[in-house]
Structure formats: C-alpha cells, structure tokens
Amino acid sequence: MVTQSGKPAPDTTRRSERSRRAIYDAALALVAEVGYPRTTIEGIAARAGVGKQTIYRWWGSKADVLLEAFLDLSHEASRExxxxxxxxxxxxxxxxxxxxxxxxxxxxxxxxxxxxxxxxxxxxxxxxxxxxxxxxxxxxxxxxxxxxxxxxxxxxxxxxxxxxxxxxxxxxxxxxxxxxxxxxxxxxxxxxxxxxxxxxxxxxxx
Amino acid sequence: MVTQSGKPAPDTTRRSERSRRAIYDAALALVAEVGYPRTTIEGIAARAGVGKQTIYRWWGSKADVLLEAFLDLSHEASRExxxxxxxxxxxxxxxxxxxxxxxxxxxxxxxxxxxxxxxxxxxxxxxxxxxxxxxxxxxxxxxxxxxxxxxxxxxxxxxxxxxxxxxxxxxxxxxxxxxxxxxxxxxxxxxxxxxxxxxxxxxxxx
Structure with a gap:
C-alpha cells in the first residue's frame, strides 16, 4: 500500500505491537523504580514515548496495564x-x-x-x-x-x-x-x- | 516528693509509660491509614500528643518505633x-x-x-x-x-x-x-x- 505522498504507509499492526511492547517495558521499569502508588499512566506513556491516549485506548487503568505487562513477562520467561x-x-x-x-x-x-x-x-x-x-x-x-x-x-x-x-x-x-x-x-x-x-x-x- | 510550689511532682515513670503507649498506638494507627512511606516521626508525635523530640529521645527512626510497636502488640495479644x-x-x-x-x-x-x-x-x-x-x-x-x-x-x-x-x-x-x-x-x-x-x-x- 502506498500513500498519496508516495511513501509506504506504516504497518499499523507492527507499530501497535511495538507500542504495546514499549508500554509493557515502561510500566515494569517504572513500577520497579518508584513503586505502584507513584506509577501513573502519564509516566508510563512518557517513558514509552507514546501519547497517554494510546494507553487509554487499550487499557482502563494502570492496574490493567501492569497486570498485562506481568502476564506478558511470565509468558516470555516460560517461552525462553x-x-x-x-x-x-x-x-x-x-x-x-x-x-x-x-x-x-x-x-x-x-x-x-x-x-x-x-x-x-x-x-x-x-x-x-x-x-x-x-x-x-x-x-x-x-x-x-x-x-x-x-x-x-x-x-x-x-x-x-x-x-x-x-x-x-x-x-x-x-x-x-x-x-x-x-x-x-x-x-x-x-x-x-x-x-x-x-x-x-x-x-x-x- | 514535693516540689517547691507544693504540688506533687509528676510520676515520670508513669508519664513515660503513658507516652510510650500513646506513641505505639499512634504509630500503628498511622501506618495502617497512610502506609509506611507516608508515616513520619512528626505525624506519630502529633497524633500521640507528644513532642517529636520525645520520640527521637527513645528511638532512632520510624522503623525502630514501628518495630517496637509491633513487638508490643504481639506480646499483648499473647498475654490476652x-x-x-x-x-x-x-x-x-x-x-x-x-x-x-x-x-x-x-x-x-x-x-x-x-x-x-x-x-x-x-x-x-x-x-x-x-x-x-x-x-x-x-x-x-x-x-x-x-x-x-x-x-x-x-x-x-x-x-x-x-x-x-x-x-x-x-x-x-x-x-x-x-x-x-x-x-x-x-x-x-x-x-x-x-x-x-x-x-x-x-x-x-x-
């Protein structure tokens, strides 16, 4: 697929997957550093380099993000x-x-x-x-x-x-x-x- | 013992014991309400109705106060x-x-x-x-x-x-x-x- 400008369109699935992984990594790193109470959606978004709306589109709360990040971490550890x-x-x-x-x-x-x-x-x-x-x-x-x-x-x-x-x-x-x-x-x-x-x-x- | 003014001197042992108990109670109540990180010597002192110097005279840190308050609570529970x-x-x-x-x-x-x-x-x-x-x-x-x-x-x-x-x-x-x-x-x-x-x-x- 080619956009009007002639450049290839970003692969949104791959981009989403990359954002998701960046969000998981940011959430896990942040909670380890500052603890759960001081971890915020804004902080995760800033560290992951995404807008906070991106996070709110996929998750309802920081607890949701963290629980999914942990599930992913556990599954990855099992795969490894x-x-x-x-x-x-x-x-x-x-x-x-x-x-x-x-x-x-x-x-x-x-x-x-x-x-x-x-x-x-x-x-x-x-x-x-x-x-x-x-x-x-x-x-x-x-x-x-x-x-x-x-x-x-x-x-x-x-x-x-x-x-x-x-x-x-x-x-x-x-x-x-x-x-x-x-x-x-x-x-x-x-x-x-x-x-x-x-x-x-x-x-x-x- | 009678002071110069003629009033009986406070029984310092009993007063100390009362302060100590008030400090334990305040420390346990406060940590339960606001959590460990937000519990401070100042907060414990205010709640116990003592000066913070009274606490510093007996304990070196909030961890010390809390650990002693817990030891006391456990011993009391065992006695009961x-x-x-x-x-x-x-x-x-x-x-x-x-x-x-x-x-x-x-x-x-x-x-x-x-x-x-x-x-x-x-x-x-x-x-x-x-x-x-x-x-x-x-x-x-x-x-x-x-x-x-x-x-x-x-x-x-x-x-x-x-x-x-x-x-x-x-x-x-x-x-x-x-x-x-x-x-x-x-x-x-x-x-x-x-x-x-x-x-x-x-x-x-x-």
Whole structure:
C-alpha cells in the first residue's frame, strides 16, 4: 500500500505491537523504580514515548496495564525456558515438581522479574483489589497446573485420594513465596528439592 | 516528693509509660491509614500528643518505633490469649501445632493486627532493610519456637530425625502467611488443621 505522498504507509499492526511492547517495558521499569502508588499512566506513556491516549485506548487503568505487562513477562520467561504451560508428567511426581520449582527459583532470582514483581506484590498486600486481581489473573492459572498434576498423581496412586490438591500445592509454592517476599530464608534448588521430599513423604516417621 | 510550689511532682515513670503507649498506638494507627512511606516521626508525635523530640529521645527512626510497636502488640495479644512464649508440649505434636496455628488465625483476622501488619509487611517486600528487620526482630523469635517444638518431637520419635526443623516449620506457617498476604485462599481453623495433618503424614500413600 502506498500513500498519496508516495511513501509506504506504516504497518499499523507492527507499530501497535511495538507500542504495546514499549508500554509493557515502561510500566515494569517504572513500577520497579518508584513503586505502584507513584506509577501513573502519564509516566508510563512518557517513558514509552507514546501519547497517554494510546494507553487509554487499550487499557482502563494502570492496574490493567501492569497486570498485562506481568502476564506478558511470565509468558516470555516460560517461552525462553522452553516450558509448555503445564507441569510435565513423566510418571515421577517428585522429579516433575522439583523441575518446575527449580524454574521458579530461576524466575524469582531474575532481576527482570524480581523488582517489578515485588512492587506489584507489595501493593497487593495493602490494596485488596489489586491483591485479588494479582492472585486471580497472575497466580491462579499457575496454581491450577499444580492441581492438574496432583490430580493425575492421585489417579496414578502416588498421592492419597483424600488429599485436597488445592491445599497440597501450597506446600510447594508457599514456603518459597514467603522466603522470597519476607526473607524467611535463602532460596536454592536444594531447598525446593527438600520441600518436595518433605511434602510427599511427611515429617512423621513411616 | 514535693516540689517547691507544693504540688506533687509528676510520676515520670508513669508519664513515660503513658507516652510510650500513646506513641505505639499512634504509630500503628498511622501506618495502617497512610502506609509506611507516608508515616513520619512528626505525624506519630502529633497524633500521640507528644513532642517529636520525645520520640527521637527513645528511638532512632520510624522503623525502630514501628518495630517496637509491633513487638508490643504481639506480646499483648499473647498475654490476652493467655499464651506463654512457647508452643505447648502435651506430647501430641499435631494437637499442639494446631492450637498455635488457630491462635495465629485469630491474630491474622483481628483488625487491630491486620492493617498495621499489612503496611509493614508490604514495605518489607520492596525495602529489603525493613523486610530483614521485620523478619529478624518480629518473625524469627516465633519461628524459633517451632524449631524447639519440632526438635522435642524428634527426640520423642514423632518427627523423622533427618528432617530439618527450620524447613519443616514452613509447612505450618508459610501457606497461612501466603493466604493472608496474597489472598491465595480463605483462612480458617479447618484449613490450618489440614495443613498440620498433611505436613506430618505427607501427601504420598503410607
């Protein structure tokens, strides 16, 4: 397509995609630097080099922009790690969960992820609406993967049938989350491997 | 003691104690209302009805005031609940841990505790120095009680000798902490009882 001036028209899809990515990057960088309360649509727009109307055309609020930017960041991290959006099922439950938790350790210690995630998580602690959206939109889909994998393990006789997978999965993710959020201890592969062994076989003697 | 004017001198110890309590109350109320970053020594002083020099005489920073106010709040809550600063040892590990976690559920759902604790926890997520002080001064002493109780259970043959109590205790406290901080699920006695049963006996069949 050629415009009246003879120059090729900008490819609006590609331009939109470029703007969208610039907005995500700006939103994540800004929230990491100044925190959630001081992050504004205007600030994101200025940093991304777009008009603020561009942002308002696509998103209703800064919470919307940030949640989408985080979803995109998580998906990109998964793609880079070559992960499917599922927990592997090799038949060895302990090995499968250990592999996923090791990838989570890598993500939590990745600076691209750490600072913006802390900013959003901190806001969620004191702002219930943001906290619940963070949970529903960012965390719940991942938690559901653990539910699915634990249900498969129940069918295979590797997890007791009376165990509620929605509670059981918290033994894998909550201690790691608390160490990350509240500095309750160091984060390592050895640590998450230990969590899996303790959770599956219990603390009491067999 | 009688002053030159003939009036009794103020009891400075009692007055100090009253000021200290007013400062704690003001600090907790203020941080709950405006958050950690906007809480100032000046604001605490004004609300407590004391001069800011009174605060600076006793504490070096707002973090110091807040941490002490929280320590005091926790101790008061324990006194009200008639708790010793230890986890009971009736010989029944599951029952003892369940009792302590039920008291924690009560504390987390107590509005006096909830809002100021969230404000301090949120700051700790994005401010590593505050987070680590929160952990070391407020949380670690409680965690040590779990370590002690689990070691006693190891001596009694109720916990496998190779289990690290410092990691094992996270199965009791971290899922509950994450539900409170990140809205990953509802908080109830039934839930914490279930955590204890799963943690002790594991997810895999026996």
């Amino acid at each position: 790690a070559g992960e499917d959006f599922a927990i592997p099922d090799t038949g060895d439950l302990a090995a499968d969960i250990k592999a996923v938790l090791r990838a989570t350790v890598d993500q939590l210690t990745d600076p691209r992820f750490d600072a913006p995630s802390r900013a959003l998580a901190a806001e969620g602690v004191v702002n219930e609406e943001v906290g619940r959206r963070f949970m529903t939109q960012l965390m719940e889909p991942s938690l559901q993967l653990y539910v699915d994998r634990l249900r498969a393990a129940q069918r295979a006789g590797q997890v007791r049938p009376e165990v509620d997978p929605r509670i059981a999965l918290e033994f894998f993710i909550s201690p790691l989350a608390q160490r990350w959020l509240q500095y309750t201890g160091p984060i390592s592969y050895e640590y998450t491997d230990t969590l899996v062994d303790y959770a599956l076989y219990g603390l009491a003697p067999r | 609940a008639g708790e010793d600063f230890a986890i009971p040892d009736t010989g029944d590990l599951a029952a003892d841990i369940k009792a302590v976690l039920r008291a924690t559920v009560d504390q987390l759902t107590d509005p006096r505790f909830d809002a100021p604790s969230r404000a301090l926890a949120a700051e700790g997520v994005v401010n590593e120095e505050v987070g680590r002080r929160f952990m070391t001064q407020l949380m670690e002493p409680s965690l040590q009680l779990y370590v002690d109780r689990l070691r006693a259970a190891q001596r009694a043959g109720q916990v496998r000798p190779e289990v690290d109590p410092r990691i094992a205790l996270e199965f009791f406290i971290s899922p509950l902490a994450q539900r409170w901080l990140q809205y990953t699920g509802p908080i109830s006695y039934e839930y914490t009882d279930t955590l204890v049963d799963y943690a002790l006996y594991g997810l895999a069949p026996r």
